[in-house]
Amino acid sequence: MKHREIFGEAHWLSPRSSLDAALFRSEIEIKKQIKKAEITICGLGWFILYINGKRVGVDEFVPAYSDYHGRSDLSLYYPLNDEWSHRIYVMKYDCAKYLHSGKNVVGIAVGGGYYHQTVRKAEGNMNYGEIKLCYKIDADGEVFYSNRKDVTCSPGFFKKSNLYFGETLDFSGFDRKWNTVDGTLADGEEPLEVVPPKSDFFVQDCLPDRVAETLVPELVKDFGEYSVYKIERNVSGYPVVMCELAGETVVMECAENLNDDLTLNNMSVGFNEQRQMETFITDEEKIYQPFFCWFGFRFFTLTNNARPVEIRVIHSDIDVTSAFECSDETLNWYYRTFVNTQLSNMHSGVPSDCPHRERLGYTGDGQLTCNAVMTEFDAESFYRKWIADIWDCQDKTTGHVQHTAPFAGGGGGPAGWGGAIINVPYQFYRHYGHRNELEAMFSSMEKFVEYMESRTENGMIVREEKDGWCLGDWCTPTKIEIPEELVNTTMFISQLKRLIFCAKVLGRPYDKYESLITKHSRAVTEKYFDETTGDFFNNIQGANAFAVDCGLGDERTIENIVKKYSEKTEFDTGIFGTEILLNVLYKTGNGELATRLLANKGEVSFDFMRRAGATTLWENWNGEASHSHPMFGASTEFLFEEILGIKQGKETVRYDQITIAPAFPECLGFAKGKITTPHGEVAVSWKRCGNEIEICIDLCDGINASLVAFNEKMPLTVGKNEFVLNNPVA
Structure with missing residues (x-):
């Protein structure tokens, strides 16, 4: 919707001078007792609404952060000539219980948030403009619009307000009743009426902060x-x-x-x-x-x-809809700590990299963890909104995808970050099964492929934007050695396979993507595969795993992965390589090694963070920089998919069809937990009893499920299913 469609005759208002935050006050006279009343409101960056001195709702940091509109003075520390789309979210509240016949006072505090950001310039000038406000109140057909004649505006108690640096709030001499009929804004003045932002407007449907x-x-x-x-x-x-x-x-x-x-x-x-x-x-x-x-x-x-x-x-306001516990305290800590880290990084509709230093929706971090989050949280509306942010931040001509969504600068790489435009909608469809939303994104996925093909030489992805970033893996425990082009090309091959899955669902042609997979696979093999050893780039920092994950290599490639990490017993990988390495180990029948690696007690381990007293996951293995970065939590997905064994069929969505196939690693004595699917809960618990394994599976209705264990397949029914399995390994 455009401004007039949602706000009618309302005007956008701004203070007469540049302010970090301000108070707006309006008196309205209602002529009758009302039964129904609704306010449609937007304050950029964020607002808090009061009517007759009472706060309306309990929402924090609304409306949701988005790429609000074009920025005339946008400047970056690296070249960027992209053009993308914009949107602004508005809130609607039932406000009948706050209003009465006669005089009423509407008071609104508006703060800069991400919108009016004039202090932090680590990525360049990201300021959208001055804070502003617009609202419409419909009280049983009597409509009140924001306009400069009926509103006064004042800095109030705000002396300074900045999301990144904090606030100075001076209440000395301030009238705390400013938002009631008995109070005033003593230094209030008529605000400016400003041009409505040139953007599309949407009523916010993702859950707010609380x-x-x-x-x-x-x-x-x-x-x-x-x-x-x-x-x-x-x-x-x-x-x-x-x-x-x-x-x-x-x-x-x-x-x-x-x-x-x-x-x-x-x-x-x-x-x-x-x-x-x-x-x-x-x-x-x-x-x-x-x-x-x-x-x-x-x-x-x-x-x-x-x-x-x-x-x-x-x-x-996201619910945790999963649970996990096992006999290894490191894995229990890992699950709890990821949940805490992820929640700390879900604000204003955006999955952030950290809750303090940058606070940005990095597409690399977000696409890496999205499967784990959708598995462990009730995150459907949250990711629906973030997919829209990713779509907005794609250049509509070239297909280039920004490293942050909403766009706020930041470094990254073409596949690990830009590939979010394929991976996040793919995972969203697998979890929730909304075909129409996948269809809406499909042309953008294809546009991204066109962009990536324009960044190749001899079949390898070698660059992103000229003089800009082009990262491969990130946050390895030692200096990054694995080549960026190897990481980007192998990850892109995997993304092409997910695009083909989506094309089949939608009945779209996909032959050209199969040809691209062949081309890029040949290029990676020719440049990095050692015929004498079976290794890719000497198996450094998970190089073999990147290759195997996209379908390259031979039996020796996998054998060398197993040999290396059986001897090394700790990670040497970064944010992408860690998840890919564990995925390859589990998917190739090496669940014991994968679980031991996940729970390893070495220096490069999650247990190292645990022993240091961490309660959120670190940005780096050694504890440097942020201590609240969710990206290394992506591998919590394996607690559910592999240790508990709750797996979707390769071609199914919404958990309509699943197998329960736990890895039963010998290093664990028991494991139990649950996830919540669109159909309801699926719970699994198993424990070792001598040479036997007792397993209990509690299954909700609507799911076709079977237990697969030790080369046997057993059908499951709704409710509790209990089995005693003979363990041939014991």
């Missing part, structure tokens, strides 16, 4: 002027604090780690340059909290003129 839980902080050390506090785990959200005295300046700062002397260590959240700080200048109200910021943190400092009340954990 307060998910509250935690109790614990004192670490009192330093005199301030104290350091901790909470039980790394989260996204913010502290709520209390100050008994008016006129005080209260300062808090959040971080993920402490130094040896128990002071805050800010390296992981912003390299000591970008600091997560909040300042309150107090009045008589006593309780204070941020408005338009969340922080990624486990520790925080607070000046001793205040004390912490609680920690509000905030993320998208």
